[in-house]
Amino acid sequence: MVASVESGAGGGFASVPELLGRERERAVLQGLIDGARGGVSAALVVCGEAGIGKTALAGSLDTTGVRVLRAVGVQSESDFPYAGLHQLLGDLRADQLPEPQRIALETALGLRSAPPPSPFLVGLAVLGVLADEGPLFCLVDDAQWLDEASRRVLTFAARRLASEGIAFVFVTRSAGADFEGLPRLELGGLAEPEARALLGRAPSETDPRVLDRFLVEAAGNPLALRELPRALRYTDPAGGATPLTARIEQSLLSQLQPLPEPAHQLLLLAAADPTGDPDLLRRAMRSAGLGPEVADAVEQAGALTIGSGVWFRHPLVRSAVYGAASAADRRRAHAVLAGALDDDPDQRAWHRGQAATEPDEEIAAELTASAGRARGRGGAAAAAALLERAAALSPEPAGRVRRRLAAAQSRLDSGAPQRASLLLTGDFPTERDAAVADRLRAQVAYQTSRDSSVAYDLLAAARRLTGPEPELARTTYHEAMFTAVFASGLPSSDARQRRAEVGRAVLDAISEDSAHPVDMLVRGQALVGAGDRAAALPVLRRAVAGLLDGPHDLIAPQWLGCDCTAAIDLWDLQSFRTLADRQVTAARAGGLLLSLPVALSFAGSAALAEGRLADATALADEIDLINDLTGHPFPRHIRLLTAAWRGDAEATRRHAEEIRTGAVARGDGSVLSIAHFAEAIVANGLGRYGEAVSAGSAELPHIREVSYSSRILGELVEAAVRVGDRDLATRALAELTDLTEAVGGDWALGSLAAARALTSADGEGHHREAIERFGRAGMTVYEGRARLSYGEWLRRNRRRVDAREQLRAAHQRLTEQGATAFAARAGLELAATGETARSRKAAVDDELTVQELNVARLARDGLSNREVATRLFISVRTVEHHLRGVFQKTGIRSRTELAEALEDRFPG
Helix, strand or coil, X not given: CCCEEECCCCCCCCCCCCCCCCHHHHHHHHHHHHHHHCCCCEEEEEECCCCCCHHHHHHCCCCCCCEEEEEECCHHHHHCCCHHHXXXXXXXXXXXXXXXXXXXXXHHCCCCCCCCCCHHHHHHHHHHHXXXXXCEEEEEECHHHCCHHHHHHHHHHHHCCCCCCEEEEEEECCCCCCCCCXXXXXXXXXXXXXXXXXXXXXXCCCCHHHHHHHHHHHCCCHHHHHHHHHCCCCCCCCCCCCCHHHHHHHHHHHCCCCCCHHHHHHHHHHHHCCCCCHHHHHHHHHHCCCCXXXXXXXXXXXXXXXXXXXXXXXXHHHHXXXXXXXXXXXXXXXHHHHHCCCCCHHXXXXXXXXXXXXXXXXXXXXXXXXXXXXXXXXXXXXXXXXXHHHHHCCCCHHHHHHHHHHXXXXXXXXXXXXXXXXXXXXXXXXXXXXXXXXXXXXXXXXXXXXXXXXXXXXXXXXXXXXXXXXXXXXXXXXXXXXXXHHCCCCCCHHHHHHHHHHHHHHHHHCXXXXXXXXXXXXXXXXXXXXXXXXXXXXXXXXXXXXXHHCCCCCCCHHHCCHHHHHHHHCCCHHHXXXXXXXXXHHHHHHCCCCCHHHHHHHHHHHHHHCCCHHHHHHHHHHHHHHHHHHCCCCCCHHHHHHHHHCCCHHHHHHHHHXXXXXXXXXXXXXHHHHHHHHHHHHHHHCCCHHHHHHHHHHHHHHCCCCHHHHHHHHHHHXXXXXXXXXXXXXXXXXXXXXXXXXXXXXXXXXXXXXXHHHHCXXXXXXXXXXXHHHHHHCCXXXXXXXXXXXXXXXXXXXXXXXXXXXXXXXXXXXHHHCCHHHHHHHHHHHHHCCCCCCCCCCCHHHHCCHHHHHHHHHHHCCCCHXXXXXXXXXXXXXXXXXXXXXXXXXXXXXXXXXXXXXXXXXXX
């Protein structure tokens, strides 16, 4: 690829026609450039039909003192992953990036071999590279033709701009959903006075009546107003019913008609090459016997410029030249270009594929190999396009089917399930291929509808794959089990029956002797689904131990969190936190932004179990940030649970309603359990015990199915005791006893002791045991609640001095961690003993924005500016900007003082 990197010393890209009637739009764009000079960043999507003047508008700006980076999307280039990114970055260096980002970017650009990079990690690397080069004007023209990988990372970078001095403009015919979240500037047709002025430049002999008709037909389109009159000598003045864009293309082509045949050959070669590489074009010219005088002719005609890149006068010239050529001429042009390529096997394979007329295994094999390299660079969509062409050129039916299935898998992986579905029609003659197709159809159905009944389809596919593809069969059994697990807890007997049936099939299929941790994890979940929790526990223990001892990538990204679910089933808080932190670290390092929210959610749950509400809030902020970046909202579990622990009833209600609606739509019953859990917590904190009873009772039918359901039993016991429902309290305690005694450990037995303390006539020993176990486990808020409960018991037993000690400690711990509702309860109880609780002083975080507070927290924790930037998906310059804001607002002068200021509200 060849980059267009231009300095802004001359004020604009090149000579452009005088603009009429675009003063407002030009002022908006010029404001972006002026802002970049002053260190302010902004992004804009300029939309409008072909010929409306988007490119001319961008080219009219004064870019003095601003470096200009430019890329142009080409329709055929969409088969090359990161082609547009390669154009834009050119020779910019990535030496100063953190190693994971540098490796990701170099892999994406084909400069090194490494596992496929996350597009979001590449996007963060792009942001880092651009931030070091400001002030910049990054212009992406014809952005609707960007390859998917480039579009994703460049949009990511544009959304994260803040204080780098970068003006980012995407010029596109229709923004659609591709640039969601970025501001838009719509270009419409010129007003009649400006349109008439532009049309008035037509040849003087043009009939005025024809000009009036052109004025109506052009609808203010500047290119049409310029080109339609020029075409009169070549085209039918009546115009007929030909669409406007086609008539403009005819006009552009008509002006090229006087050129000699060799010039037309050169134009077609340039149009057939999406890379704009002048060296490739010159080699192709020599191969076709075209001398430099031919290039001179097309440049003098104003159709083409050959310099640091190859640029057509207007994007429509390229499409017009290519579209007007015969199929045979296009194939010959691609063949010439393929012959001129000796150092790029991927481009060579693509051109050979375009030149082929008959099935050819050699070309199909080259395209397949190219698809593999595209996958290695993170270009799943490009790999799919190459595989589809390879399938079409495969002479043997078996090869054709295999490549079509591989293309469908790539389409699915690229987030295009509907396009994958189109490739799964027709016959698949072998048992293996038919089973693979069924598996892919089930995955398509799950992606598009989240229908958990596809677990049955996955199960059927797994059985058929057992003979021909045993490893793929095992993976498919895993998929079937986990699909059924995530549907557990739905208010439907179908989900419960499905999990049990799938579980029994998995137990039959996966060997009991297998020592693979994921096999054991699946077997353990299958045993839970089959109702045999006693047999499941030792299997799950071995699975968790194996996962802790094994490599970090044993769990596939799409099933991230299944290991944490097993740790929750075991009430193993240390393993839960370790596994969650490990998954967060791996997902962050790999830039897996579609998997990272899952890992962050489990890490947030671990933080909440330990009472680290501030850490949970920061993780919830990160989840929200990723939701905004990816456009694939992940349920806000941690935001909901944090609101509940903080005693915010309105936020809890709002978030619970939001995730409950999404859970039913997705068929994710585990989320319903989280909603009930949160509602029980906030109700108990606020003393609304009847509401807590309702929330806890709703989970009783699922206590043995869903991990979170068992945690609600402690809330239900407390609420039932408070409302005087001894039968319900006894039932909940019996369930909790059965679930916790079998697993042991401080988390489980501390919860059991706390529940027994509430239901026993003389519960002092249970109170003390709960406090001791929760304290040893580092579960600060639970320890605070246990002290609150003990203090309440002591006060009722007229032991005021002892009660004050427990209630004072409870109030301190609950206040420090932000569990304000429970802290308020402790304060009221303490007041009843005759002592007043101290309120905390105003904290520094009250003065800061959310982003400033996130930066401050991470800086407090010792992260460097570059590490903070990586964590928050922003540039280092933006981190520096936010830290300056923190210091200015608070009067803090150093990170040491910052740590001290934040420690009062957010203990590390």
